[in-house]
Each structure stands twice: as structure tokens, then as C-alpha cells.
Amino acid sequence: MPVLLRRLVHLLVVLFFVTLFVALLTSMLPGDPVDAIAGFASEEQKDVLRQDLGLNDPLPVQYGRWISSFVTGDLGNYYSVSGGRPVMDRVTDSLPVSLQLMVYAQVLALVIAIPAGVVTAYRAGSRGDKAANATAFGMLAIPNFALALVLAYYVGVELRWLPVSGYVPPGEDLGEHVRRMIMPAISLAVGQIAVYMRLLRSDMIATLQEDFITMAKAKGVSPRRILWRHALRPSSLTLLTVAGLNIGTLIGGAIIVEVIFSLPGIGTLLYEAISARQYIALQSLVAIIAVGYVLVNFLVDVLYAVLDPRIRHART
Amino acid sequence: MPGKRPRGLGVPRATRGRGFKRVAAMAVLALAVTACGGGGDDGGGGGASSDEDAGTPTPGGKVIYGLEAETTDGWCLPEAQLAISGIMVTQAMYDTLTRPNAEGEMEPWLAESVEPNEDSSVWTIKLRDGVTFHDGSELTAEVVKNNLDAYRGAYPARSPQLFIFVFQPIESVEVVDPLTVQVNLSQPWVSFDATLHSSGRLGMLAQAQLDDATSCAEQPIGTGPFKFSDWVPNQKLTAERNPDYWATDAAGEQLPYLDEIEFRPIVEEEQRRNALESGEINAMHTSIADTVDEVRTLSEAGEVNDYEPDEFGEVTYLMMNESKPPFDNIKARQALAHAFDFEEANAILNAGIVTQATGPFAPGNIGHLDDSGFPTFDLDEATRLVDEYESETGKDLEFTYSAVNAAATIKQAQLVKEQAEAAGMTVEIVTVDQSTLIDGAISGDFEAQGWRNHPGGDPDLQYNWWKSGSPVNFNKFEDPEIDRLLDEGRTTAEGRDEIYEELNRRFAEEIHNVWLWYTVWSVATAPEVHGVPGEGPTSEDPFPGIASGHPVGYMWVEQ
Numbered sequence: 001m002p003v004l005l006r007r008l009v010h011l012l013v014v015l016f017f018v019t020l021f022v023a024l025l026t027s028m029l030p031g032d033p034v035d036a037i038a039g040f041a042s043e044e045q046k047d048v049l050r051q052d053l054g055l056n057d058p059l060p061v062q063y064g065r066w067i068s069s070f071v072t073g074d075l076g077n078y079y080s081v082s083g084g085r086p087v088m089d090r091v092t093d094s095l096p097v098s099l100q101l102m103v104y105a106q107v108l109a110l111v112i113a114i115p116a117g118v119v120t121a122y123r124a125g126s127r128g129d130k131a132a133n134a135t136a137f138g139m140l141a142i143p144n145f146a147l148a149l150v151l152a153y154y155v156g157v158e159l160r161w162l163p164v165s166g167y168v169p170p171g172e173d174l175g176e177h178v179r180r181m182i183m184p185a186i187s188l189a190v191g192q193i194a195v196y197m198r199l200l201r202s203d204m205i206a207t208l209q210e211d212f213i214t215m216a217k218a219k220g221v222s223p224r225r226i227l228w229r230h231a232l233r234p235s236s237l238t239l240l241t242v243a244g245l246n247i248g249t250l251i252g253g254a255i256i257v258e259v260i261f262s263l264p265g266i267g268t269l270l271y272e273a274i275s276a277r278q279y280i281a282l283q284s285l286v287a288i289i290a291v292g293y294v295l296v297n298f299l300v301d302v303l304y305a306v307l308d309p310r311i312r313h314a315r316t
Numbered sequence: 317m318p319g320k321r322p323r324g325l326g327v328p329r330a331t332r333g334r335g336f337k338r339v340a341a342m343a344v345l346a347l348a349v350t351a352c353g354g355g356g357d358d359g360g361g362g363g364a365s366s367d368e369d370a371g372t373p374t375p376g377g378k379v380i381y382g383l384e385a386e387t388t389d390g391w392c393l394p395e396a397q398l399a400i401s402g403i404m405v406t407q408a409m410y411d412t413l414t415r416p417n418a419e420g421e422m423e424p425w426l427a428e429s430v431e432p433n434e435d436s437s438v439w440t441i442k443l444r445d446g447v448t449f450h451d452g453s454e455l456t457a458e459v460v461k462n463n464l465d466a467y468r469g470a471y472p473a474r475s476p477q478l479f480i481f482v483f484q485p486i487e488s489v490e491v492v493d494p495l496t497v498q499v500n501l502s503q504p505w506v507s508f509d510a511t512l513h514s515s516g517r518l519g520m521l522a523q524a525q526l527d528d529a530t531s532c533a534e535q536p537i538g539t540g541p542f543k544f545s546d547w548v549p550n551q552k553l554t555a556e557r558n559p560d561y562w563a564t565d566a567a568g569e570q571l572p573y574l575d576e577i578e579f580r581p582i583v584e585e586e587q588r589r590n591a592l593e594s595g596e597i598n599a600m601h602t603s604i605a606d607t608v609d610e611v612r613t614l615s616e617a618g619e620v621n622d623y624e625p626d627e628f629g630e631v632t633y634l635m636m637n638e639s640k641p642p643f644d645n646i647k648a649r650q651a652l653a654h655a656f657d658f659e660e661a662n663a664i665l666n667a668g669i670v671t672q673a674t675g676p677f678a679p680g681n682i683g684h685l686d687d688s689g690f691p692t693f694d695l696d697e698a699t700r701l702v703d704e705y706e707s708e709t710g711k712d713l714e715f716t717y718s719a720v721n722a723a724a725t726i727k728q729a730q731l732v733k734e735q736a737e738a739a740g741m742t743v744e745i746v747t748v749d750q751s752t753l754i755d756g757a758i759s760g761d762f763e764a765q766g767w768r769n770h771p772g773g774d775p776d777l778q779y780n781w782w783k784s785g786s787p788v789n790f791n792k793f794e795d796p797e798i799d800r801l802l803d804e805g806r807t808t809a810e811g812r813d814e815i816y817e818e819l820n821r822r823f824a825e826e827i828h829n830v831w832l833w834y835t836v837w838s839v840a841t842a843p844e845v846h847g848v849p850g851e852g853p854t855s856e857d858p859f860p861g862i863a864s865g866h867p868v869g870y871m872w873v874e875q
Contacts, residue, residue: 038477039397039755039758041477084532093549149586156594157590161590164587165596166596167551259583272388
């Protein structure tokens with residue numbers, strides 16, 4: 001079976017199990033969505049509403065109805081007493097915000113971590129390496145929400161360099177958009193920088209012991225060229241894997257960072273859906289995240305082949 | 317024009333450290349999300365403060381108002397579930413038929429007159445002529461009738477919830493002439509005009525919005541000072557000046573003063589204050605004690621204007637389920653009341669700034685008593701009552717305390733547990749999300765919870781919270797004396813002070829709730845922003861309460 005097809009099947013299986021699991025979990029939560037949207041209604045009114053919303057149907061029926069709509073691009077409606085709003089309306093506003101935040105955080109983390117990892121590997125054991133490692137541990141130890149608040153206070157309030165909350169789309173004002181995304185992106189990125197740097201450093205140290213590096217040195221290739229052209233690529237596979245897997249961590253971090261910086265992203269939407277027992281919305285949001293997660297990891301798999309000719313040749 | 321300092325803020329306070337200590341506190345608060353059910357910390361005791369000497373309002377400018385929460389349900393008012401943030405927004409776009417004056421008495425607002433018959437069982441609402449909605453349609457008796465029917469569940473296009481109970485005494489609403497509506501009630505209701513205000517949330521919708529089956533919640537059309545422009549949930553709601561607004565201020569100047577108002581939900585408390593301090597927003601509200609305290613410090617430094625009335629507030633309390641053990645037994649309720657050490661709670665939870673509540677009515681309200689006879693802290697008495705309960709029932713006095721999973725409410729729950737256990741009770745804290753807390757309250761699936769409710773206004777507005785059998789009588793108590801007093805207060809025009817004072821004393825005697833402290837909300841604005849809390853309907857003196865928000869049509873910015 002071609003890789004692409006296998007991955008597609010993988011994606012569908014993951015999606016099925018993730019959404020089924022979410023459906024099972026939400027069905028086990030205490031309380032009733034109807035109480036959340038019509039708390040003061042009479043029992044008769046609530047029964048009618050449950051019937052209208054399909055909440056009286058068995059779980060497999062509810063799940064089947066949802067998944068068959070989801071695969072056609074219909075994310076369902078928010079539960080409401082009078083005609084629910086489509087979940088898609090909110091997702092189209094929120095998804096770009098979260099994607100931008102995660103991409104900026106990931107790019108920022110990689111842009112800083114890769115050179116830092118390469119240099120510390122090359123200078124392993126030096127004072128600079130030790131300082132960088134200590135800093136990395138310090139960065140790992142800071143929860144992103146705490147960093148977010150510290151940044152907001154010192155950078156936003158004391159120094160007044162950047163706005164502390166709110167979102168502006170890039171199409172409306174690119175400069176303002178960047179200004180508003182810097183602190184959230186840094187808050188999310190800092191923990192990742194430490195992880196990526198440490199990973200790359202240890203892989204690079206191992207690579208720098210390889211025979212082909214010794215050969216390159218013997219041929220008089222410059223250290224810079226050895227590091228960036230010969231050692232970096234084979235040392236990046238673990239980094240790439242972790243960067244893909246870290247999408248989940250980023251989503252988790254984005255929820256709290258979005259709330260702190262008042263960014264109207266998927267994290268905020270998820271929080272809202274959980275709080276208000278909007279199970280259809282919750283299932284659709286989780287499914288979107290699951291699809292995104294599997295797709296990113298699929299891309300990582302494809303990139304393996306680009307980075308390492310041995311994998312490419314093995315696959316062919 | 318220089319920014320004017322607000323007047324007296326009560327006892328001066330030492331300026332707090334604003335470096336690492338504050339950042340550490342911020343990290344703790346980061347996990348706290350807005351939870352009206354759990355309430356948490358409330359301000360108070362600071363005395364009224366405002367910038368009423370700011371000078372003559374100048375038209376123009378924009379206010380960006382930081383709200384504590386988003387109203388995800390939207391703005392289809394008969395169906396919406398609105399807390400204070402939602403009511404703030406609705407007051408920008410909608411008008412109510414009545415509005416309270418400085419004493420809390422109702423005066424006509426969108427109506428020209430609201431008059432009862434002799435026994436207050438029929439109310440005649442005469443509307444102002446020439447008022448138009450933002451879509452250009454006219455305010456007529458027909459539209460007002462449809463609105464009232466929509467709120468009470470008699471208009472097919474809408475599916476309301478809460479107001480079905482509130483408006484139960486309405487038998488019919490009739491159009492008398494194009495500008496007159498008659499409301500026929502099944503019983504005398506002397507404070508019906510207060511219900512027409514309902515803490516500012518009973519706005520009148522345009523016919524087009526009432527009939528909008530798909531976007532009633534997203535396309536608000538009112539008669540208010542600002543016209544809806546745009547709403548991106550969790551980001552902002554913007555509204556622009558209504559050039560055809562019908563109202564003027566007491567000096568005859570056209571309202572509103574501002575060109576535009578933007579509401580931004582910033583649920584993280586510290587971030588809302590940071591946004592104000594950094595100039596990103598220029599107005600915000602809060603009821604978190606630490607923030608109120610910080611705002612006072614900023615106000616003393618001249619960095620913000622702080623409006624913080626000590627009248628018509630809400631009350632924070634422990635709500636007990638009287639439909640099952642242990643709180644079906646008055647001894648258990650008495651024990652818990654005696655075990656509550658206010659001084660300790662004030663110091664630990666409230667930065668020492670709140671005042672102790674002795675009843676459901678905050679200062680300023682009809683029925684308020686400085687001393688209602690509510691039990692005071694007495695650990696020995698609490699211990700004795702616990703022993704009595706246990707020997708009487710043969711069971712330990714133990715209960716679960718449900719609290720919203722947020723830093724402030726958990727802290728409150730822990731203190732309640734500590735104080736109750738010092739008297740010999742056993743308390744298990746159960747953390748839940750806010751929906752579960754409210755569901756538990758509605759279904760009676762709880763033993764004790766922390767709540768904040770009963771904002772200032774006519775005490776009859778609390779009728780459904782305490783009436784036997786009401787679905788929102790969450791304590792599930794059935795007290796014929798309370799029922800009698802509620803009915804008497806509703807139907808008797810004379811002697812209402814005494815009626816509600818008696819009701820207050822009855823609450824203290826039966827301990828249907830353990831009253832903790834009075835909430836004081838604070839509205840903080842940039843020094844150049846003025847006009848909070850506005851004016852009264854017919855005079856310059858405003859209704860001072862802000863527990864349910866305040867009018868925004870009077871806000872202005874120095875130009």
C-alpha cells in the first residue's frame with residue numbers, strides 16, 4: 001500500500017477513535033446540555049428540547065449522525081433553544097487565530113533552538129554550553145501561563161512596548177497583528193526552545209562522532225560547513241519528530257495563552273464548549289484538532305525522506 | 317482639560333508593591349476563570365467615589381470597555397442568559413421602559429409614563445412619541461406588546477426561559493392605541509415597573525429582531541444610544557453612536573457623548589487591569605477584592621478614576637440545600653452560621669476591604685438592616701450546636717461544599733471547610749465547572765455552595781429566588797412566613813420598608829443562607845474618561861448601584 005494511502009487510512013482510524021472517545025467521555029460527564037441552555041425550563045420543555053436536539057437518541061446514533069455530517073464538512077450546530085448557530089461560523093473565525101499562534105510559536109522556537117543546539121553541540125562542555133543548558137532548564141521550568149503574565153506585566157504595562165491583550169487580523173493591520181502576537185508566541189515558544197535545543201544538541205554530538213564527519217575534517221572542510229551542511233541534516237530527525245508531536249502540547253498551551261491574551265482562537269472555543277456542555281461543538285473541535293495533528297505528523301513522516309536519503313531509498 | 321481626581325475613597329491605603337510580589341499573585345490568578353456562581357472575592361467598604369466634578373462633557377471619542385466575560389449566547393434578550401457583562405452591552409444598544417433614580421425608585425425611561433390602576437393590577441404604559449429603532453422602524457405599542465409577550469413566553473417566534481416565571485402574574489398585554497399598552501395582571505403588583513427594568517436587562521427589541529429566526533442573537537436592533545456595528549465573539553463588540561437617539565442629558569445635550577464604544581471580554585482579571593494600566597482599554601469593571609484594592613491604589617496615584625459605590629450591591633453567601641440532610645435541620649444551619657469568622661475571611665480572602673453582610677439587602681436597598689439578628693461568629697456556640705445536631709439525629713454533621721474550579725472560589729471553599737471543621741463539622745470540597753454548579757443548584761443536587769446574587773434594586777425582584785416551589789429557589793426551602801412577606805411586599809404599596817425588614821429578620825432567624833459579605837463593584841476608567849454611573853432618568857443624580865452594570869450613554873472622553 002502506498003505510503004500516502006496508508007497514512008490516509010491511519011488518519012481515518014485515528015479520527016474515528018478520537019471522536020468516539022470524546023463522545024464516550026462527554027456522555028459520561030455529569031449534567032445535561034439542556035440544563036446548560038435551558039436551565040429554567042420546565043421538565044416538559046426540556047424533554048421537547050432534548051427530543052429536538054436528538055439528545056434522547058442512543059449514543060451510537062448520535063455519534064453516527066455527527067460523524068456522517070462531519071465528513072461532509074458540516075460541523076453541526078450549537079445547542080440552542082431556538083435554532084442553533086453553526087459551529088463552522090465560529091471555527092472559521094477562530095481557527096486562523098490558533099494556527100497563526102502555533103505557527104509563530106513553532107517557527108520562533110525552531111529559529112532560536114536550531115542555531116543554539118548546533119553551537120552548543122560544537123562547543124559541548126564549554127562554559128557557553130553549560131550556560132545555555134542551564135538556561136534551557138530554566139526555560140523548561142517556567143509554565144507558559146506564568147511567563148505570559150510576567151511578560152504582560154513587564155513588557156505590556158511597565159515598558160508599554162506591546163499590547164497586553166486582543167487580536168487584530170493580519171489583513172486588517174499587519175503591524176498591529178505582529179505586535180499583538182509577539183508575547184503569546186513567546187509564551188508558547190519558550191518551553192519548546194529548551195526541548196528542541198537539548199534534543200538537537202545531543203543528536204549533533206552523536207553525529208559529530210561519526211566517521212563521515214572525521215573524514216570531512218580530514219579533507220579540510222570548514223567547521224561551519226561541517227556543522228550546517230553535513231551534521232545538521234542527519235541530526236534533525238528526532239527534532240522533527242518531536243516538533244510534530246509537540247503540536248499537541250502547543251494546542252494545550254494555546255488554550256490558556258489564548259485566554260490570558262484574549263485571543264479568540266480554538267482554545268477559547270474549546271474552553272467555552274466544555275463549560276457550556278456544547279458537546280457537538282466539542283466533538284467537532286476535537287476532531288479538527290485530531291485531523292490537524294495527524295496531518296502534521298504525516299508531513300513529518302514525508303520530511304524524513306527528504307532529510308535522510310536512506311529512508312527515501314528504503315521506501316522506494 | 318486636566319483629569320479630575322475622584323472624590324473620597326475611604327481610608328487611605330498603603331501603596332502595594334508592584335514588582336515580583338504582584339507577578340507571583342498573577343501566576344496564581346492565572347488559573348482563575350470568571351465564575352459568577354462561585355463569586356469569589358468582592359470589594360466593598362471603600363465608600364462611594366466618582367469623578368462627578370470632571371467638568372462639562374465633550375462629545376466625541378471612543379471608550380474601550382474591558383468586560384469580565386463574553387456573552388456567548390448573544391443578544392436575543394428574551395432568550396439570552398445575561399450576567400453583568402452582557403447587561404453592560406445591552407444597555408449600550410437597548411433601552412428599558414423604566415429606569416431607577418438616585419433613590420432606586422423607578423421612573424419612566426423609554427416610556428413616557430408607567431401608571432398602575434388603584435390596586436396595581438393593571439398597568440398602563442404610555443410610550444414616547446417619535447422614538448425609532450436602529451433599523452428606522454418606529455417604537456409602537458404593538459412592538460412593546462410583542463416584546464413583553466416574547467419575554468413571558470406568549471410570542472411564538474421566541475423561546476424564553478427565566479421571564480416565563482418572572483412574568484407569571486401577567487394575564488394579557490393589550491394595545492390600547494398606537495402608543496399605549498395595557499398590562500393586565502392576575503394580582504396586584506406594586507413594583508411591576510421595577511420588573512420592566514429588571515436590573516437593566518429587559519430591553520425593547522425591534523420587531524425585525526424579534527421575528528428573526530436565524531440571527532436574533534447576532535443582530536441586535538434596539539433604540540439605545542449606540543447602534544450595533546460588529547461582534548466577533550471573544551474578541552470585541554463594537555457599536556457606533558446612534559445619531560437619532562431620542563434622549564438628552566439633564567442639561568439638554570444630545571446623548572450619547574461618545575462616537576463609538578467597544579466592549580472587549582478580557583476574562584483574565586490581571587490582564588484586564590494590565591490593559592487599563594497600559595492604555596489599551598480605557599474602562600473596565602471588577603469585583604475581585606485584590607483588583608479593587610489595586611484600583612484604589614492607582615486611583616490615589618491619579619492614574620485612574622475609580623467609581624466604587626457602597627450602596628445597592630450584591631451579597632456573597634453560603635447557600636444550603638434545605639430539602640435534605642444535614643441542612644434540613646436548622647441546628648446545622650445555625651452551627652455553620654456561628655462557625656463563620658468574618659474577620660478571618662475578610663483578611664484572607666478579601667484584602668480586608670469588605671463589610672460583613674447580615675442579610676440579603678445591601679445598604680441602600682429597601683429592607684436593609686445593619687443588624688438583622690443574624691448569628692455572629694461564636695465557635696463555642698457552633699460546637700454546641702454541632703453536638704446537639706449529632707445527638708438529635710445520631711449522625712455526624714458532614715456535608716459537601718461545591719465550588720467552581722477557580723482559584724478564588726477554591727480559596728473560599730477551603731476557608732469554609734477550615735472554619736466549619738473547627739466547630740466539629742466534616743466538609744468535603746467538590747470542585748465542579750460552572751455549568752455543573754448551576755445544574756446542581758437547579759436540580760437540588762448539592763448540599764452547600766458559594767454564591768453571589770441579589771443585586772440592588774426593588775426587593776420584589778428577588779421574589780422568585782425565595783418563593784416556595786419556585787424553580788430558582790435553589791435552597792428548596794418552603795417558609796410560609798417568607799412567602800407571606802414576599803406576597804405582601806408585592807401587593808402592598810405602603811409599609812414596604814417594614815415588610816422587607818421583617819423578611820430580612822426572618823432570613824436571619826431561619827438562616828436560609830449564611831450571609832458572608834456585601835459585594836462592591838468597581839468601575840475603573842482612564843483619567844480622561846468620565847460619566848460613570850451617568851444620570852438618573854429625569855435628573856442629574858444617578859442610580860448609584862453598578863452590581864448589574866451601568867448606563868454607558870453618559871460616558872465621555874476629554875477631547
